[in-house]
Every structure is written in structure tokens, then in C-alpha cells.
Amino acid sequence: MATTSVSISGSRGPTLGSEDYSLYSGLSEDELIQLAVERSLADAYSSGSITAVTKTPAVRNESAWNQPTKSNPTFTRPTTHPPHNASVPINSLSIQQNQPSGRNAEPQHCTPSNEATRSYSFISDKGQRCVAWRRYDGSMYITQESEEPLDPIVEAIQKGAVETLIKMLWRGKSLANLNKQGWTPLHEAAFYGQEKCLQVILKAHPETIDSRTRKQQTPLLLAAAAERTGCIQHLLEMGADPNIPNKDGETPLYKACEKENPENVAILLNRGALVNKPCLQGWTALHEAVCRDNVEICEMLVRAGARLGATNMYGITPLFIAAQSGRDKALLFLIKKGADINTQANDGATALYEASKNGHEEIVELLLSQNADPNVATKAGFLPLHIAAQRGNDGIVSMLIPVTSKARVRRSGISPIHLAAERNKDEVLETLIDAGYDVNATLSHDRSTMYEDRRSTALYFAVVNNNTDATEMLLDAGADPNLDTFSPLLVALRQGSFQTVTLLVEHGADVNSVLPTHPTSFPGTVLFCMKYLSLLKYLMDNGCDALSCFQCQYGSIPHPPLKMTRHRDDRDDIGKSPPKFPFSYEDWAVIKEKSALPRPLMHMCRLTIRSQVGYKRLKHLDTLPLPQRLIKYLSIDRSHVY
Template sequence: LLRFLFLRFVSLQAIIHSKSKNLDEPNKDGWLPLHESAYYGSVKCLKILLKETINKQTNKSQTPLLLAVSRKHVSCVEHLLEQGADPNLANNQWETPLYKACEKANEAIVVLLLRFGASPTKACVQGGTPLHEAVRNKKLEIAKMLIKAGAKLSARNVYGIDSLVNLVTYSSGGNVNTQANDDASALFEASKNGHAEAVEILLSKRADVNITNKTGLLPIHVAAKNGHDSIVAMLIPRTSKVKVRCSGISSLHFAAENNRDNVLETLIEAGYDVNAKMSDDWSKMYEDHRSTALYSAVANRNIEAATMLLDAGADPNLDIFNPLLVAVRKGSMEMVTLLLKHGANVNALLPTHPTSFPAVLVFCMRYMLMMKYLLDNGCDAQSCFNCQYGIVHLLFAFKSNSFLQFCEIISTPSISSWVGPIIDTLLDYVGHVKLCFRINEHLDTQTLSISVLPCTLMHLCRLKIRQRLGIHRLWQISALPLPGRLIMFLSYERESFEDILHSRPNKHRFNMFSR
């Protein structure tokens, strides 16, 4: 064989020097002399022929590199790569040189190909990846190299078989805590992609559930995020709650943000803290700087999730932006009712745009039913009339003020047309007040007239009783030992037009007239 190769080498040199044969002319299979040199492992011939196209492909799209790999000619593979051969050119079955190297279980060639930039994720026509082949051959060292290089553990072939399940099945003697470049363990990948069988096998082999990836997340985080409740249930007993707290974000946050109600229920039942707050680093990733799982549930209008969290003891007043403000802004009466029943602060302020009155009113001035409901439940109407400028508003209009006044809000074009009904509604929830200059100016501009009549003793008594009860006990008005009609009066409920006339002595203050 050596003599044959030597004679072939000498003949090749003679042919090249004589230029009597076209070296670019393929045979019936599309093979060039370059392909034959790679196939037979003749490095010397390769060196001569490499002046031709190094990535030339046969009729079956085979490159010299792929042929050399398939025949396990390590020296040829190395030389071809050094000379610039493309390690990612596949044949007509989409099999790359790396795929072939793993199929042939040749560790040395795998090392070479990865060093020269071979992709570990390219799949053949049947969906098989280099990792599938490495695992099929039970070559754990090759599998580890591929994982380190970025191979996807969750990749499935056309038969639905993924490399991860096979890997954990065959790795009884291997390190089940092997991590990829992003520090994700096999358990992390299995948890992320919902491979319950793989998770079960890894846990049986004592895989560490408390290994984090580069972002500090645990397997339980990604399982919760993607809604894999059965995997979350498997991970809970072994996951350290201290590790979860140190990560800066709870699994509850991911479950609530992504509407994973089953996972949320599982975590709550397992005793996860429903009042856990995100770290500042995590919170800053959100434009609204949310910090609790409840906020995400409210933002998603997820009544079921919000109910579970509140029933489990979630505090609705922990976020910088109160969840109640979000619910009011979204116009969700059901969510507003739920939050108020669980003690949400109806008089919360906006930290970014501080006002001298409850911020909820900013978001409901065009929705009178919502406004009235908030006022019924303790929203401070009196503060709307405590304008610091009073009757000399225009004299101080140029001065900047850190707290926005109610009269300034209703002066905006989008609200100004509603000034009459807004003021008329608010007057039902206050005692003796004076309208400031700007409010009167707007009413006058729109040809509206509101006369603030003296309050009746009955109305003042209602306000006093509600004040003594306190905001958080307004829900218990119905339990007072009083006649039904009086309970309705205290709750601002109406039975008929006659009741309106008797229980609202200051009504009919609001009239429209033409100039």
C-alpha cells in the first residue's frame, strides 16, 4: 500500500508538471483527485492538490474534509482545517464533519473540528445532532465537549428522541452536574424544556438542583417560567429557599408574570413567600419597577392568580407603584374590588408624579362608575378641594410645585369637558368646601353652574360615621346594628328616585345653561 501511494504521489507530480490532465475534471461520482487523496489519507497528495478548491464537493456534496473525517484520517483532517477547509459544509444528508466524527466516535477529530469552529448544533435531515450521535455511542467525554461548545440538550430528532434523555440514561458513571458555557446544568436544561423523564433520572442520580446559570437562576425558576408544574413539584423538596432568595427573584414572580396559575398554586402550597420582592437589579429590568408577584398578576388582569396570592396573604401595598393604580388604569372593576377587599391603599400616590390628592383619581376621571366606587371605599375626596392657591390661583400659577393640584389635572384638555360631573360627584363625599379660582374658571368657561349649598346634618353625620369606621372597615358597614335604609345611606346606595331626593339634599347643584 505504501509503495502504491508513493508511486501515486510521483505520478501526481508528473501529471501536474506536464499539465496533460485537467485536475478539475470529476469522475462519474463527482470525485476529484483531491477527494481521493482525502479518502485514502494521502497528506502529501493533499498538499499538492490544495492549491485547487479546498471545499470542492462531490455529487453527494461531500467535501474533502468530510471524507477524511468519515475515514478517520486525523492527519488529513488537521491539514485540511489548517489550510482553511470549512468545518460546517454538510453533505446532501445535511451531515457535517462534526456529525460524522461523533458518528465514528473519534474524539481526536471532534477536538480538532471544535477548535476550528465546527457548529455543534447543526442537525442532519432526520434531526439528529452531533450530540445525539455521541450519546448513542455512549461517548460521554465527546458529549461533554459538545455541551461546553453550546450543543442543545433539548434538540429532538424526527422520532421525538432528544439527546438529554439518552445522556442522563447513559451517564451513570459520569458527572451529572456538567455545565455548559452559560453554566446551565443538564438539570437546568431539562427543567427549562419540560423533560420530566430526564429530570426524574437526573434527580435519581443526585443531580444538584441548586446550581445556577450565569444569570443566577435555578432550575425551579425556568420550570416555573415555562409552566412545567410537574417538574416544579419534583424540584421543590430539594431546592434551597435560601438559594432562591439569594438569586434576587422568586419562582412565584416568573409564574405570575407568565400566567402559570398551576405552578403558582403549587409554589404557594409549598410555602413560598407570596410577599417576596425582587432585588433592585431585577426590578430595574422592568419599566414599571415592579417588585412583587401580585403586581404581575394585576398587570396581566389575571384574577385567579391575584386571588390566590391575596388569599395566601400577599400585601397589595408593597410595590413602588401600587397595584391598585394599575387595576384602575386598566379599568378592571373586578380587580379593583378584589384589591380593595384585601386592603389596597385607595389613597396611594404616584412616586414619579406626586399629587396632592389620591392618584387613583387621575386614572378614572372619565369613568364615573369607577370613581364613585373608589370614593365609596374611602378615596379622599376632601384633598381634591384643598388647593394651596385658593381664590388667588392665577397669582401663583407661575410657581413650580412638587405636588400637582387637583384643579391642574382637570384643566387638561382631555379632562376639562368632564369637570362638571366630576366636581358634582366629589361634593357628595365632602362637607363644607370652597371651589378654588381655577375650578370656578373652568365651570364658567363651559357655562356650567354648581352651587355649593350648606350640607345637611344627616350628610355630615354620614361623613363622620364613615370617618370613625376608617377606610379598612368600610366593608363592614352592613354589619352595623342600623336600619337597612340607613345602611344604604351610609354606603351611598340608592333604592329609588325618592331615596335620591331624600338622601342627597345637596343634589341638583349641577345645572347646564346657555349663555
């Protein structure tokens, strides 16, 4: 009878041929497995090469699985230090071949020489696996990643070849070794859902039932993640621990909820899975089920004792998750079960605040119908109305306006009108104005100092954004253009927006506004008009004090040098030239030229009378009790100016 011998640890052991295996064909599968296990263990002990396998095996860097080659078709049990795979030079670079195993195994990159610092795996347009290496000098070069043959055990498991596994056991093959990712054959069988193979492996190596990969994944967790119900049942029946988490703290129950598999959830709960065990982020299985809006699983978890008020590391409850992500079914379920509707996260945000922030109108309506408090502010002082106005959701703003306290809005130091104007949400701005919110509300001192220009009104935000529609809307509603420290008119002049300047001046903006940070003897509005002569002329026509530009205590003689005050801490500035101002005397050349030209006596009289009447009265010149001929005379006719 011809036989094929199997070498175990370098010593010749009992041989088993294919004909011998056929002699046992009359035995049942369980009897065959048991016989193979006993014979494999007897052979290993007789050779003295068996090693104990712990319940949670240590991770090894070398591949512990045997690899067939063309030169050596037999399989030998690995030694203590298995030989490394041969290096293959590619583009003058020696690269070690690594073999990943399992679907969730980490991608293996080739090991570069010392000149390479980082690698990136990708698939080329021809379908080849490649690795891009980055050298220390920043240059890149690309190599092809070699493809190694699949481990025979993994191949047998993936194909569900139970007889092949039994033959391997007869030949003394161990089914408890680890690959480079810490996966055992049991992990592979559980992940691929090969229940028969899993039974064979467990009977041969029951001690590996709770073994863990490098990511601390047990076979049960992999089966739950891959939705392998049969494997889950068998592992639990064989005593697998359902509460061993992976490195992220996720348990098999958590994975079953993530996959929305109620059957697996029920199996795990019936086998003692802890329903309130959190992951590293603090999420429980109920958090995950609510996030998936799966009411069926939520019901099962609550019946099993899931805490409705469980919080993650950010203080977020399952109800908060439902409102934040727009899960209306799960939200209604939690409310009916008695979850706190006004719970706050670590930053003070409520479920209503998050729903308003993310634009879930149905959720906001549901929360308000269940008496959610819209006047609970975050630690930043924002109410749900604030965030809804900032995000521009007009529907939510309309729902929140009737139930929001204006006193609480004032206490926050910022009006939703500010936020709507800042984000150019014109529809929301109009809704707030129609609801009676004060268009002249100013920011609190603390909030105003957050801006370098110390802005305080919604009108200022609209002008800064060059939003003419919002500016007109606010001005028509009664906004005062002279409340800010830095006048909105100066901003509009700097932008060169003639339309905005016209709107501000027509609604009473001070055309003689000064720069609070750079006081001058002439209006600051003149300074910003030097590049826009049409705007300068418009300001002069509307009462800007032009004479102040020519009234100087030094007259026409040169100005003395500026005396710069020096502080005690300014010693480093000694000897340096004085700072340059944003304007110079040459900037006034155009105005000086205009002032030097002779003016008709009639026009000079007109200017004198206008200065006596005053700018405020001139704005309403048609209503003055003066003869129509005099009113026409005082009205500046552009053809008579020069």
C-alpha cells in the same frame, strides 16, 4: 487508417484514432490506465506545455476546464489566460455566463453592470433559473440565467463512464484542472461515488489526492459527507489525510458522525482520524454523535479516546448537548461512562437547567435520579426552578419544588412566583402557591430597578398583565396589595378594569394611594378615574378622600403660576414654557358641578358620621355594635346621594 488528431497547446502531437484504441482492447483496465497516463505525460512533455500541480492547488477565478462548442468540437488544453465566455445581452444588460460544477458548488450569479448592487437567484414558476438584480436606487429587475453545457469530464464522471475518461487521457486531456469553485475531477468522482473513475484519476494525478476546494474541502471530506464508503476506503488506502478540515474546521470524521454512518466512522478511526479534533465552534465528533442520539457511534468514539468533558467555545459538553436537545439514550450512555452531570457552561447553566428550560420532562427526571444538583444557579442567579416556572412547565416545576432550596431561591432575589405571574403561567402559579411559596416575596433592589416603575411583587405583575384570574389567586392566598411603590390599584384604574379594581379594594388596597412621582394634595386614584366616572364613584363609596379635592389654600381664586426650579445644567430651557401636566383644572368640571349641587341635611349628617367612624370600620359595618337602623342609615343608599 483514418485518425482524428488532437491539438495540444497549439502544436501538432501524436495522433490517436478510435481504431488505435481498439487495438488495446485485450489489455486489462489497469494496464490501459497506465498506458494512457504514460502517453499523456509523454505528449505533454514533448509539447512543453505541462505545468506542475501542487498537492493543495491554488484557486483560480477562470474556468480551467475545456468546454465543447458547436463551432469547435475538439478540446484544446487551456492557455495561461483562457478566454472568457461570451456575454449575452438581456434587457440591455451584459451578463457573463458562469458554470457551477459539483453538487456543493456555490451558486453562480450573473455579473451585473455598475448600476446593480445585489443579485438573488430563484426558480420561476415555469422552472427557469432567474436572477433578480437590485439597483442602487432600490428598484428591481429580473433576468434569465443562461444554462451552459455540462463539462464533458464532469458528465463522464457522473455517468461513471470510465472508458471515456481513459480516452480523454489518451488524447492528452488533463484530469487535474480546477473549476471556478476549486473542484477537481477527483472531487467530483468522490462526491458522486464513482469509485472506478476515482481510481483512474488517482493513477493519472496522485498528487491531487488531498487537493482542496474554495471551501477547503478535500475529496475524502466530500466522500464522507456524501456517504461514499468505497471512495473513502480507496482514498485512505492511497494515502489521503483523514484530518484535513474544511473552512469550518469540520473533518471527514465529523461529517461521518453528522451523517450517522458507523461504517464510515470505523473506517476513518482505523486509518488514524483524530477523534478529539474540534471544529471552529469547538464541537468534536462526540458532540455531533450525541446531538444525533447515536449511541453506537458514541461508543466507537469513546473507545477511540474521545474526551467526555470536551467543551465547545460556549463551554458546552456532550452531556450538556444531550440534556439540552432531549437525547435520553446518549445522556444515559454518557452518565454510565462517568461524564460530569453537574458541568456548567460559560453562562453558568447546567444540564438540568437546560433540560428544564426546553421542557424535557424525561431528561429532568433522569438527571434528578442521577443526583443532579438543582441548586446550582446561573450567572444571572436563576435556578432550574426559575426557568421552569418562566416557561410554564408544570410537570417539571412539580419535580423541582421538593429538591430546590427556598433559601437559595431567596438568595437569588427573585421568586419563581414572580416569573410565573409575569408570563401568565396560571397553573404553575397555583402549584407554587400550594407548595408554600410566599406570595408577598419582593424583588431584590437590583432586580426591581430593572423596571422603570420599580415593581416588586408578583401581584403587580398580574395586575399589569390584566390577568384577573392570577390576581384573584394571589389575593386569596394573602397577597398584600399595598407593598409596591406604585400601587397595583393605580395600574388597574389606569387600565379601567372594574373587576380588578373591585378585587384589590375588597382585599384592602389603599383607595387613597398617591403617585410617588407626582405628589398632589388629593389621592392619585382620583387622577386615574377621570375617564371612568363609575370607578370614581366606586372609590368614593369605599372611602376615597373626596374632600381633599376641594381643599386648597388658594380657595376659589386663580392659582399663581408655578415656580419651576432650574438647575445649573438647564440653561437651554430658559425662555421655554413650563411643562404641561397630564391634567388641567378643566378636568375637574364634573366634580365641581357635583359639589355645587345642594345636599339633603340627612345625607350631610350621614357623611359626617361616616368620617368620624373611619373607613376601616365602615368596611365591617355589619359587625359594629350599633343598632340595625343606624347601620342601615350609615350604608350609602345610591338613591339618597343626589
